[in-house]
Amino acid sequence: MRQRVLVSSVVGVALVIAALDATFGVPTTRLRVALALLGALGVAALGGLSVARTRRDHPLVTRVLVTVVVVVIALVATARLSSNVDTDVAIGAAMTIVLLGLSFLTGSSGQISLGNGAFMGVGAFTVAIWANHHATSPLILVLVLAVAAGAAVGFLLGLPATRLRGPYLAGMTLAFAVAFGAVLNVFGSWTGGDSGLQLPNAENAPRWLVHLYPASTASLSVNSVWLAALSVVSAGVALLLMANLFASRFGRAMRLVRDNDVAAELVGISLPRARVVAFVVSAAYAALGGALWTVVNNAVTPSTYGLALSITILSLVVIGGIGTIPGAIIGGLIYAFANSLIGWITTHTGLNPQGNVASQLNGIIFGVLLVATIVFAPMGISGALRRLWAHRSR
Amino acid sequence: MAEGGVNVVRMRRIAIGGASVALILGMVMSTSGIVQASPPKVPGVTAKQVTIGATVPLTGIAAQGYSEVAKAANAVFTWVNQHGGVNGRQIKYVIKDDCYGTPGFGCTGNPNTVALTKQLISLPVFATVGSLGTPTQDSVRSLLKANHVPQLFVNSGSKDWNNPKVYPGLFGWQTSYTVESKILGQYIEAHFTGQKVCFLGQHDDFGGDGLLGLQDVGVNPIDSVMYDVASLVTGGAGYFTPFIAKFQAEGCKVVYLDTIPGATDAALGNALALGYHPQWVISSVGADPVTVDAAFAGKPFPDPEIGAISFSYLPASLDTNVWNGWMREILTNDKADFPNFTSTSPIDGNMAYGIGWGVAFVEALRAAGRNFTRASFLKTLTSTSFQTPALVPLRYTATNHQGLNGGYIVQVRSASSTGVLDKAVFVTTSSPKSSVTVTSKLSTAIPSWLLG
Numbered sequence: 001m002r003q004r005v006l007v008s009s010v011v012g013v014a015l016v017i018a019a020l021d022a023t024f025g026v027p028t029t030r031l032r033v034a035l036a037l038l039g040a041l042g043v044a045a046l047g048g049l050s051v052a053r054t055r056r057d058h059p060l061v062t063r064v065l066v067t068v069v070v071v072v073i074a075l076v077a078t079a080r081l082s083s084n085v086d087t088d089v090a091i092g093a094a095m096t097i098v099l100l101g102l103s104f105l106t107g108s109s110g111q112i113s114l115g116n117g118a119f120m121g122v123g124a125f126t127v128a129i130w131a132n133h134h135a136t137s138p139l140i141l142v143l144v145l146a147v148a149a150g151a152a153v154g155f156l157l158g159l160p161a162t163r164l165r166g167p168y169l170a171g172m173t174l175a176f177a178v179a180f181g182a183v184l185n186v187f188g189s190w191t192g193g194d195s196g197l198q199l200p201n202a203e204n205a206p207r208w209l210v211h212l213y214p215a216s217t218a219s220l221s222v223n224s225v226w227l228a229a230l231s232v233v234s235a236g237v238a239l240l241l242m243a244n245l246f247a248s249r250f251g252r253a254m255r256l257v258r259d260n261d262v263a264a265e266l267v268g269i270s271l272p273r274a275r276v277v278a279f280v281v282s283a284a285y286a287a288l289g290g291a292l293w294t295v296v297n298n299a300v301t302p303s304t305y306g307l308a309l310s311i312t313i314l315s316l317v318v319i320g321g322i323g324t325i326p327g328a329i330i331g332g333l334i335y336a337f338a339n340s341l342i343g344w345i346t347t348h349t350g351l352n353p354q355g356n357v358a359s360q361l362n363g364i365i366f367g368v369l370l371v372a373t374i375v376f377a378p379m380g381i382s383g384a385l386r387r388l389w390a391h392r393s394r
Numbered sequence: 395m396a397e398g399g400v401n402v403v404r405m406r407r408i409a410i411g412g413a414s415v416a417l418i419l420g421m422v423m424s425t426s427g428i429v430q431a432s433p434p435k436v437p438g439v440t441a442k443q444v445t446i447g448a449t450v451p452l453t454g455i456a457a458q459g460y461s462e463v464a465k466a467a468n469a470v471f472t473w474v475n476q477h478g479g480v481n482g483r484q485i486k487y488v489i490k491d492d493c494y495g496t497p498g499f500g501c502t503g504n505p506n507t508v509a510l511t512k513q514l515i516s517l518p519v520f521a522t523v524g525s526l527g528t529p530t531q532d533s534v535r536s537l538l539k540a541n542h543v544p545q546l547f548v549n550s551g552s553k554d555w556n557n558p559k560v561y562p563g564l565f566g567w568q569t570s571y572t573v574e575s576k577i578l579g580q581y582i583e584a585h586f587t588g589q590k591v592c593f594l595g596q597h598d599d600f601g602g603d604g605l606l607g608l609q610d611v612g613v614n615p616i617d618s619v620m621y622d623v624a625s626l627v628t629g630g631a632g633y634f635t636p637f638i639a640k641f642q643a644e645g646c647k648v649v650y651l652d653t654i655p656g657a658t659d660a661a662l663g664n665a666l667a668l669g670y671h672p673q674w675v676i677s678s679v680g681a682d683p684v685t686v687d688a689a690f691a692g693k694p695f696p697d698p699e700i701g702a703i704s705f706s707y708l709p710a711s712l713d714t715n716v717w718n719g720w721m722r723e724i725l726t727n728d729k730a731d732f733p734n735f736t737s738t739s740p741i742d743g744n745m746a747y748g749i750g751w752g753v754a755f756v757e758a759l760r761a762a763g764r765n766f767t768r769a770s771f772l773k774t775l776t777s778t779s780f781q782t783p784a785l786v787p788l789r790y791t792a793t794n795h796q797g798l799n800g801g802y803i804v805q806v807r808s809a810s811s812t813g814v815l816d817k818a819v820f821v822t823t824s825s826p827k828s829s830v831t832v833t834s835k836l837s838t839a840i841p842s843w844l845l846g
Binding site: 083 | 503504505508509528529530532535537598623
């Protein structure tokens with residue numbers, strides 16, 4: 001109980017700080033009203049969460065409210081942060097979606113995929129190819145198409161996966177990750193070869209958002225806010241769907257498959273079906289993340305979606321915490337700010353940014369995090385936090 | 395839980411109620427706003443400084459050799475700054491590592507060219523100068539255009555940089571891939587008449603335009619392979635083995651490479667392992683001997699690149715050229731970027747390349763005068779002929795933003811040097827109809843103000 005009060009107070013204080021910041025720091029009345037409405041929504045959701053009966057009797061409502069609070073905090077923040085941080089947030093939120101997908105596959109169904117970077121690539125290229133042939137399609141349609149394409153490829157790859165387990169399955173997804181670049185190369189006239197594709201129209205902020213800011217504001221800043229908001233809201237939707245899936249009958253069936261597939265079969269769960277569905281969900285999530293990257297970057301290059309990305313995704317899931325939703329958010333945050341952190345370290349320590357130490361910082365930080373996680377917190381950062389939490393509540 | 399629950403619930407309600415009231419009232423009622431600082435007249439330019447930036451591969455797959463290019467340009471800026479700057483302004487050059495937009499392979503920068511370019515725009519920079527790579531720079535063309543930031547001297551020979559109608563602020567620098575392959579192709583036609591030619595190129599404008607240029611002058615490779623960089627990153631040199639083995643089986647006596655240095659190494663290494671010794675003809679992009687030899691240094695056999703034919707628009711390192719001495723001086727002077735460079739170190743092709751457009755930028759900045767805007771700077775750039783280390787003058791026009799249009803044939807003579815194979819300097823254009831001709835209009839002098 002006390003902890004919940006603590007959390008509510010912390011979130012409440014954060015919202016009040018946001019309010020004060022909005023009062024003194026926001027340039028136009030219109031933006032102030034917009035932030036106020038957004039803040040009110042967040043506070044209302046928080047109020048709903050504070051009712052113990054809601055939490056007990058209506059888990060779905062609770063999940064919606066939690067998502068709204070998280071998304072509102074992120075949106076209020078993006079409206080106020082610099083365009084550089086907003087770009088980081090957009091990239092990180094999209095990565096969170098990808099991590100959610102892999103987390104579900106690995107954490108719930110016990111399968112390992114080294115190919116999620118390539119699934120991202122499927123979504124990323126779907127957006128770019130479609131936009132180059134139908135420049136005026138609404139964004140939502142393009143994103144849905146990308147998710148569908150990802151799901152379709154996931155299904156095809158999931159079929160053989162029903163017969164494979166452990167290292168053999170990992171080997172198959174690895175083959176997909178390695179072959180993906182060559183496949184793009186073969187279809188060079190569609191995918192643009194090594195140059196990749198640029199979107200014909202940059203995704204610009206809608207008029208209503210531009211009007212919230214003073215006329216003198218650089219289009220770069222408003223567009224960055226818009227792209228970050230787009231990513232954050234998509235991540236919110238993905239998060240909500242995943243939370244429900246985790247808690248659903250299907251989610252429980254998945255965990256049973258992971259822990260004991262013989263028992264699962266005995267109670268009537270179809271193993272192949274469960275495994276294929278897990279693959280499809282994970283691929284669709286990855287494709288959405290990749291699609292958002294293309295929109296944010298206004299371009300796609302095949303080299304982005306190589307093997308290194310798949311490995312990064314897997315290590316982020318491990319660092320954040322396999323099979324948990326907070327773990328995916330933590331992983332996304334780490335990915336979003338790792339490069340800025342390295343930049344900050346090099347400028348504040350006077351390291352030569354082109355020197356040996358500085359140029360290896362990324363590897364050092366990720367490597368240390370990964371090793372420390374595996375040794376000290378096998379359930380990842382989110383698992384460690386949860387244990388700390390449980391310990392304190394006792 | 396039940397004990398004291400009422401109090402806690404009440405406390406929480408008060409807290410949340412208070413927070414919401416504060417939030418809503420505070421945001422709606424307040425009328426204070428922040429005063430927008432008026433932006434400077436020319437972004438990135440102050441009375442004493444011009445800030446420019448670039449995204450380049452300092453680490454990752456393309457870093458080998460290319461990591462020196464922007465630093466070499468910075469050596470020019472450092473030298474000029476030490477001698478009073480340009481029109482009283484110091485040049486501040488901000489270099490961001492984008493790993494060629496490719497994660498993995500030792501990449502430790504942020505492999506996101508768009509995000510890094512946004513950082514440069516918000517600094518702000520006056521222009522991006524010497525950013526490297528075709529795919530990477532293609533991906534930020536519209537971003538830079540939308541923010542009115544000139545994109546100068548892109549380090550790539552793609553024809554994409556010559557599109558002034560759509561991208562008025564976009565400028566290339568080096569000879570286009572087509573110009574280069576046309577000149578090399580003509581040499582192959584003249585000296586290896588009737589011999590089988592095979593082609594290995596990067597699957598983008600680099601390989602595509604290069605192959606077209608060869609065909610323009612009548613060289614039709616019996617086999618042409620386009621490789622992708624991502625597979626080279628994951629597959630390593632083994633990715634090339636089947637291609638090279640096929641060239642060998644087909645009996646190709648001449649192999650033309652449109653490859654980046656790492657890929658050149660992979661091709662040469664595979665041929666060596668297969669006992670295959672064709673005449674290599676390598677695009678200047680991936681032929682620099684110092685860079686290519688790094689992979690073979692310390693091995694018991696001689697550098698397999700020796701004897702390879704290539705193209706250059708910069709002075710050959712063994713040539714007596716007034717620029718070679720000056721380059722050595724400024725590189726030795728810049729201890730921050732080249733701490734280990736001494737008066738006897740070899741000047742590799744990447745350094746000369748970076749110095750080339752570094753000089754082009756300071757020349758253009760000087761010609762633009764003390765009071766300039768982005769528009770007036772671009773006007774100066776398209777209406778002036780510049781002397782750079784390149785053998786042909788650098789000349790842009792309102793309708794041609796490509797850059798240099800010619801050079802000469804060189805041969806790799808040792809692990810660290812190239813020599814002139816044919817003294818003639820050829821010029822042509824990217825158009826399939828224009829022929830390759832010898833020019834006598836050379837740029838051999840050094841602008842006197844650069845001599846200090």
